[in-house]
Amino acid sequence: MAKGLQAIRGMNDILPADIAYWQYVEEVLRQVVDSYGYHEIRFPIVEQTQLFARTIGEVTDIVEKEMYTFEDRNGDSLTLRPEGTAGCSRAGIEHGLLYNQIQRLWYMGPMFRHERPQKGRYRQFHQFGAESYGLNGPDIDVEHILLAARFWQALGIMDQVTLQINSLGTSEDRARYHKDLVAYFEQHQDKLDGDSKRRLYINPLRILDSKNPEMQSINEGAPKLLDYLSDDAKFHFEKFMLLLDHHGIQYEVNPRLVRGLDYYCLTVYEWVTESLGAQNTVCAGGRYDGLVEKLGGKPTPAVGFALGLERLIELVKAQQEVVLTPDVYLVLVGDAAERRGQELAEDLRDQLPGTVILSNCGGGNFKAQLKRADKSGAEIALIIGDDEVEKEVVAVKYLRAERPQEHVAIEQLAEFLNEQSLG
Ligand code: HAM
Numbered sequence: 246m247a248k249g250l251q252a253i254r255g256m257n258d259i260l261p262a263d264i265a266y267w268q269y270v271e272e273v274l275r276q277v278v279d280s281y282g283y284h285e286i287r288f289p290i291v292e293q294t295q296l297f298a299r300t301i302g303e304v305t306d307i308v309e310k311e312m313y314t315f316e317d318r319n320g321d322s323l324t325l326r327p328e329g330t331a332g333c334s335r336a337g338i339e340h341g342l343l344y345n346q347i348q349r350l351w352y353m354g355p356m357f358r359h360e361r362p363q364k365g366r367y368r369q370f371h372q373f374g375a376e377s378y379g380l381n382g383p384d385i386d387v388e389h390i391l392l393a394a395r396f397w398q399a400l401g402i403m404d405q406v407t408l409q410i411n412s413l414g415t416s417e418d419r420a421r422y423h424k425d426l427v428a429y430f431e432q433h434q435d436k437l438d439g440d441s442k443r444r445l446y447i448n449p450l451r452i453l454d455s456k457n458p459e460m461q462s463i464n465e466g467a468p469k470l471l472d473y474l475s476d477d478a479k480f481h482f483e484k485f486m487l488l489l490d491h492h493g494i495q496y497e498v499n500p501r502l503v504r505g506l507d508y509y510c511l512t513v514y515e516w517v518t519e520s521l522g523a524q525n526t527v528c529a530g531g532r533y534d535g536l537v538e539k540l541g542g543k544p545t546p547a548v549g550f551a552l553g554l555e556r557l558i559e560l561v562k563a564q565q566e567v568v569l570t571p572d573v574y575l576v577l578v579g580d581a582a583e584r585r586g587q588e589l590a591e592d593l594r595d596q597l598p599g600t601v602i603l604s605n606c607g608g609g610n611f612k613a614q615l616k617r618a619d620k621s622g623a624e625i626a627l628i629i630g631d632d633e634v635e636k637e638v639v640a641v642k643y644l645r646a647e648r649p650q651e652h653v654a655i656e657q658l659a660e661f662l663n664e665q666s667l668g
Pocket of ligand 1: 327328329330358360365366367368369370371372374375376505526527528529530531533548549550551552553554555556
């Protein structure tokens, strides 16, 4: 291939062999959110840069280092969405969906972050997200956990994931905490890396989120936000945990869990796995009660989560095989059979919606066509030659079962195939 015409590093093609997994997982996710009464929302992939800077936070890895930001032809600064919460909330405000209303929304699509690519971490990746507005929780927080647990159950990966939770308190709680956190880091100034020094006074909470292993021990010793929770925040967190207990959801309180985006308050959580290596968070979210107001809307409580489809699909792949194969392959030998066969394929598609029928194209002798039929993965080959056209029958060859070949009248073929419980 000519140089320069490869896909961009960290941006993957999803090829037909993999698509079966994507379609299967997407379908399961859709069915589950549908069963909770959530509605899909679609918002643009490109937004004004300010939207992300204001919501995710100026002093975060995403906004400082990872956004795909460019000037368009009008000189406006635009950014490829690095996540969905900002765009979803912007759309909700702009279209009057949030004021004095309850909304349960979901979305799915590509997100973009200029991170260092590695297994499970890409520059274009896909998220499935859910956002609920107008509810204070913690019942709705728990609904999101139950919903995600149902995803894992339906996909057969419940034993691959564990839930970690924490509370980030109210903004007042965090303000009190900041003071002590800054004082703690000031005592260890000499051990802070460059990023942490820079963030010390503007966003000290982000130091705790550092991916630098050398910052680990210093972060371990830092004061814990959980010790600064007000009564209200404590009550919310305790009720959240009580409800999780009530529903038999297992979790671990992780006081170091701060999330990498600034908009969170109160409940935060991550579903993590030990099966994926370093990129071990499959799904993450929490409350963001202040965000809608910050974007110019009326104060609106909100909570949401997003899961990384690439990571989820990796987990599903390790558990089960999903393949897309046709049910029936039509082997058509000779001009008359080609004509009659294509016509028959159309009739069968009318009569058997949902059955996948692959009709041989491009000729080939009987042997070559049968080989294609076998390679396609079809259950059954329907063979038509001059003789069959004349007698209005097809020869049925079972490609995956030890059953003798038989002849079926074309007139009865749809009914016959229906009885084979294909698909
Ligand atoms: P996040 O933790 O930044 O949260 O991303 C959510 C999930 O997206 C991660 O747990 C991971 O599975 C996946 N993910 C993130 N970055 C990458 C990447 N570079 N490559 C592959 N997968 C990735 C959010 O985005 C929030 N908007 C979640 C949320 C919704 N909070 C409230 N509502």
